[in-house]
Ligand SMILES: Nc1ncnc2c1ncn2[C@@H]1O[C@H](COP(=O)(O)OP(=O)(O)OP(=O)(O)O)[C@@H](O)[C@H]1O
Ligand SMILES: Nc1ncnc2c1ncn2[C@@H]1O[C@H](COP(=O)(O)OP(=O)(O)OP(=O)(O)O)[C@@H](O)[C@H]1O
Ligand SMILES: [Mg+2]
């Protein structure tokens with residue numbers, strides 16, 4: 001399977017709808033400090049089911065919703081949609097016949113969450129199971145967040161073992 | 169006071185005698201990973217009386233002596249000499265009349281240490297007192313080691329307080 | 337189970353030794369179980385010896401050597417169980433030019449298996465990308481994505497410019 | 502003593518607010534005693550708000566914003582009690598070009614008081630040095646110091662070259 005695109009609206013600093021279209025090979029994201037690059041990484045983690053606010057660099061899950069700037073009011077909804085292609089044959093269960101899969105996650109400021117696969121409402125668990133089937137569930141080495149390398153280096157031998165077990 | 173030069177022989181990767189001559193303003197040190205730049209910082213910490221092997225990135229104090237390479241045998245002595253100028257009037261006690269001060273520290277693989285100020289043997293305490301008089305003793309913000317900034321950022325509020333007390 | 341862990345651990349060790357030697361063009365490295373008799377719970381130590389130097393715990397290496405060794409371990413894990421995509425956020429930050437060149441060489445090989453999204457400030461890494469996006473915050477606090485390209489601006493520096501629309 | 506700590510702490514807070522605003526060209530930052538009634542033992546929190554963004558604990562900022570905020574605090578401490586010299590080991594590593602420019606501007610002012618030794622991989626920082634040394638390890642495991650200078654090598658990159666003997 002491969003990533004086709006990531007759409008964000010209201011996720012952290014992405015107050016306006018933005019689409020990252022992926023290609024095979026290496027896609028690089030550049031820009032000044034604080035402009036939102038790591039927020040894109042957070043969006044991918046989040047849409048794939050991340051529940052640890054710490055991993056998302058937030059105090060509470062509500063913090064991932066655009067919380068306003070000097071010129072804009074906070075938004076009430078954060079949405080991210082990750083579209084992956086070429087999944088046929090890799091996925092068990094009800095989504096196994098699709099060629100392309102759009103994974104959506106929404107969080108309302110009221111605290112309500114919605115999860116959808118190809119616009120069909122589902123549970124968070126369904127999204128996480130999907131990723132395990134496609135081999136993208138090995139979170140340990142699939143997404144290396146900023147500072148993760150330092151963490152591995154400064155870890156105690158036991159913490160390091162946990163990190164290694166996660167990856168392999 | 170200002171730094172005039174730093175001489176190293178047998179300190180960590182400086183197997184041969186090397187001299188860094190300082191000037192007013194900004195001196196920059198560059199080079200590939202692992203070539204010895206941070207070792208120069210360690211040499212300055214060490215000659216000024218650092219006793220924490222952890223701060224010197226070592227397991228034991230003996231580790232600061234050149235411990236051999238593919239082409240060279242280990243050495244038995246590590247020596248660093250820091251020459252500082254324009255100290256007249258800033259220093260109390262017996263060294264107060266000198267214009268220039270050369271601070272030496274030696275460590276023998278036997279475990280013996282020697283400390284000298286202008287070739288006069290002295291105690292480690294004398295070296296440390298010297299630095300306090302000249303205001304270079306505020307170790308907290310005088311020497312910012314590689315990774316110290318991350319340490320300040322990842323510290324707990326109480327650890328951070330200790331770091332701040334050290335600096336100011 | 338103990339067998340599962342040991343077989344993955346052994347594969348990881350072997351791959352790590354290879355990738356390390358490729359990154360450092362020599363030298364050696366290994367993973368060490370601190371308590372061999374308690375493989376299922378023991379802590380793990382990383383030891384490394386860049387070419388011409390002494391074998392030591394990873395914490396005693398230079399800033400860049402540590403980072404490159406840790407990346408070797410993460411890439412080894414990836415090569416054993418490749419995921420279809422991989423996201424790397426500024427992992428090239430502590431590396432010098434030569435190490436970035438070697439890192440990019442291994443990265444390019446890994447794109448046979450998978451798609452990579454890499455966040456970077458480094459010009460060499462940008463030059464190696466197949467597709468380049470810039471993120472800006474012209475309006476304070478609001479991120480915007482643009483397509484960008486690299487241009488030499490004549491005074492010894494390469495600059496990132498918005499691509500023509 | 503409580504008076505001594507509070508007077509230094511207050512001076513540090515004020516200086517930190519200034520230096521932060523200079524580094525970020527706006528915004529605000531502060532130090533916060535977690536337990537105001539126990540000033541002598543309370544932990545200290547750092548809060549910062551880059552221009553156009555929300556005030557938050559330093560841990561929630563971006564990689565580069567965190568580093569620049571921490572450097573602002575260290576420089577503030579230095580400006581209150583300047584030491585005759587100061588050694589900085591690769592503190593510019595996480596900063597982008599614009600932030601390095603601002604960092605170097607403040608660094609240049611601080612050289613009125615003191616001498617600086619800065620270890621760096623960054624070309625802009627090298628360009629600002631009054632004196633430049635290179636460290637090499639031609640013989641594996643053995644460090645050698647050389648004088649170096651910067652040269653544009655024509656393909657959009659600046660290279661570090663040994664200075665003529
Ligand atoms: N919910 C939110 N609403 C608005 N802005 C947010 C929200 N969450 C985070 N931000 C802002 O996003 C910015 C962080 O962006 P990010 O971490 O992606 O930066 P970056 O581009 O990775 O920078 P660096 O190069 O320094 O790592 C911060 O300034 C933060 O204030
Ligand atoms: N006692 C010693 N004898 C010989 N070599 C040593 C000794 N102690 C440390 N070294 C070597 O010095 C090297 C570290 O150098 P240093 O930390 O100064 O690198 P650096 O130039 O700062 O690199 P980076 O850019 O990666 O931070 C290590 O490879 C280490 O093995
Ligand atoms: Mg970032």
Ligand SMILES: [Mg+2]
Pocket residue numbers: 205206207314398399400
């Ligand atoms: Mg270093």
